[in-house]
Amino acid sequence: MAALEIVLVPALSDNYVYLLHDAGTGATAVVDPAEAEPVEAALAARGWTLTQIVNTHHHHDHIGGNEALKAKYGVPVVGPRAETARIPDMDKTVGDGDTVEVAGHKATVYETPGHTTGHIAFHIPDSDALFCGDTLFALGCGRMFEGTPAQFWQSLSTLRALPPQTRIYCGHEYTQSNARFALSVDGGNAKLKARAAEIDRKRAAGEPTVPSTLADELDTNPFLRADDPAMAAAVGKAGAAPVEVFAEIRRRKDSF
Template sequence: MPALEIVLVPALSDNYVYLLHDAASGATAVVDPGEAAPVEAALAERGWKLTHILNTHHHADHIDGNEALKAKYGATLVGPKAEAARIPDMDVTVAEGDTYDFAGHTAQVFDTPGHTTGHISLYFADSDALFPGDTLFSLGCGRMFEGTPAQFWDSLTKLRKLPDTTYIYCGHEYTAANAKFALSIDGDNDALKARAKEIEEQRANGEPTIPSLLGQEKTINPFLRADDPAIAAAVGKPGADPVDVFAAVRKGKDNF
């Protein structure tokens, strides 16, 4: 089966919404529509009809387009079982270990708490595509609004186990700021320095830095490397448990 066609749709000030299109059936899903208008415009431009809405978590900048899109297209709304009380009108709820069939493409569901307690991530192996919402960013991770460091680190290590060929379609264009922080604690990393330069050029040209490649993120994203002695030392935690190192990295970014 051919891979899904994935279209990045900018929304709000720095959100990314994604259209997933199956050419054979014409089915089209949207991931985390923070607002409806850009989605409607992208659909109209391509002559596509929305059939599904996929949510990763309950924050308004990821679900505020749900109601209008559901009303206009009659789309099926799929989201995290653990946030059923916080995302209105879901038709299907999913959780860790579940799969969801979208037009013959199987989404593997991971519970990835940390940013929110009920956050999920969706992985389409046949398209090498991961939709982690605000759990994982290029060179970063989401703020820890509701979860614990242990939960968040477990979520990130879960996603880190996916194949290096996986593309990360995250919820925001935060990469340039994340790169500056990453360089502040990992400035001798040549791969990171090269990627930071590329990011600078992409943003100067008005280009998105997303998707990023998981194999590369594993070597340059400090939030995925809390069990790396170099990162532990950089945040003053040599020999510490990775959960404590992750917490220190997250606190460092919060205050950067």
């Protein structure tokens, strides 16, 4: 089976919605539709018909288009079982370790609490794609609105164990500001400095910085390196447990 065609659809001010299309069957899923209109336009431009809605978490900027898209296309909504009470009209709910068809391709579900307590991510191995909502960003991670540092660090540890070639399809274009923060705590990282310069070039040209690869994140994302002694020392937490280092990095980012 050929890999999915994945189309990035900008929405709201800085959200990314994703269309996943299987050319062989015509199956087409949308991940985290912040609003309906850009999705409808992107589908029409390609002659595709929506067959599925997929949600990673309950925030309105990830489910705001659900109702209109479901009404127009008559398609099922798949989302996190733990957020059943907070995402209306889901037709199928999934949790950690489940497998589910997304645009006809097998996806593994990972529970990734931290940003919200019921957040999930979808990994599609045959397309080297991870749809992680607001858990993991290019050079960052989501705000810890509902979970604990221990939960969030475990979630990130789970995701960083995926194959390094995995492409990271996250929920927002935050990469340039994330890079500025990363440099503030890891300024001696040559790979980070080179990546930050490329990010600046892309944004100046109006280009997206997403997807990144997990390999790039492992080298340059400070939130994935909370168990690196050098990172711990850089944030004044030498010898501390990784979860304490993560919490300190997140605290600094919150006030950056």
